Amino acid sequence: MTRGLQTIGRWLVKARQDHGAALVTVMLLVSVMAAGAVVTFDQLGYTVKRTTARKMFDQAKYYALGGEQLALSAAEKLTRAKVRLSKPKAVSYPVDGGRIEGLIRDGSNCFNVNSLVERSDGGMYRINAKSALQFGRLLELLGLSERDATALTNALIDWLDSDNRPLPMGAEDYDYAGLAVPYRVANTLIADLSELRLVQGYTAEVLELVRPYLCASDNNAETVLNVNTLEVANAPLLAAVIGGDFSVGAAADLIASRPAGGYSDIADFYFERGFEGRSVEQAIRRQTAVKPQRFVSQIRVRFHEGMARLTSEIRMDDDGVAYLVRHQFGVFQ
Known part of the structure; x- marks a missing residue:
């Protein structure tokens, strides 16, 4: 009898212990499920916000x-x-x-860097001598030395042209192959001025100086300036295109004295006093216009x-x- 009571007592104690363990297990499961629900709702909220933001964008x-x-x-x-x-x-x-x-x-009033090359009869890109001269002149008018202007001009032409023969002070594949991260020249037109950062000599300082005067068109058409919208700050562009001894000061004076209504015909522009005694070739005149391009x-x-x-x-x-x-x-x- 006593032994039976002891057995029952032990069973009751064990049952209470098992019941406590089961309760702890249930509480643990509830905690895990609650945490999972919180994470799920957070993810759901984030997804809804992201989807809404994407729709608005x-x-x-x-x-x-x-x-x-x-x-x-x-x-x-x-x-x-x-x-x-x-x-x-x-x-x-x-x-x-x-x-x-x-x-x-x-x-319109920017120098198209892609005009530095022209198409040959065989479809290859080669140097456009007139544009190269104007570009080099622009760089000098912006304060760069003749040597630096030549090096920058020729390096860019080498980047654009189809051959692998470097111009004097230019740069072709060989010059870029020795860099820490080597690469090759494009041998085609550039799509964005940011590409100039890859060209030899075009440092951040140089780009800060020249970028306001440049653009990269989708073709290699020569630069055409709209004389009716040129600002005094654009005087280096006009002086570079006209060439010769036509100075930035003369270009600035010409722009500042433009009639209030502008010019109706490009011939009127070349009748201004700033051109007295100066002969401007027709090829240069075609690089100026009275309406936006x-x-x-x-x-x-x-x-x-x-x-x-x-x-x-x-x-x-x-x-x-x-x-x-x-x-x-x-x-x-």
């Missing part, structure tokens, strides 16, 4: 592309109306949940928490029709 991009179409239309209207776009034309439109802001400016538009869109920035290059054909050359989303250049 996508909608902002669509609005920006719509603004780009308005810029194309504005470029054609400005060209037909012969408006002298001396300053960027800004517009702003409210939209449900945000605003579209944009500006369009004459992008190129526009640049910048569109910024805010839509709720989303934002988009779009920079577009617009070119005008001979019939006054605008067409998109390229565009880029991101920070304005």
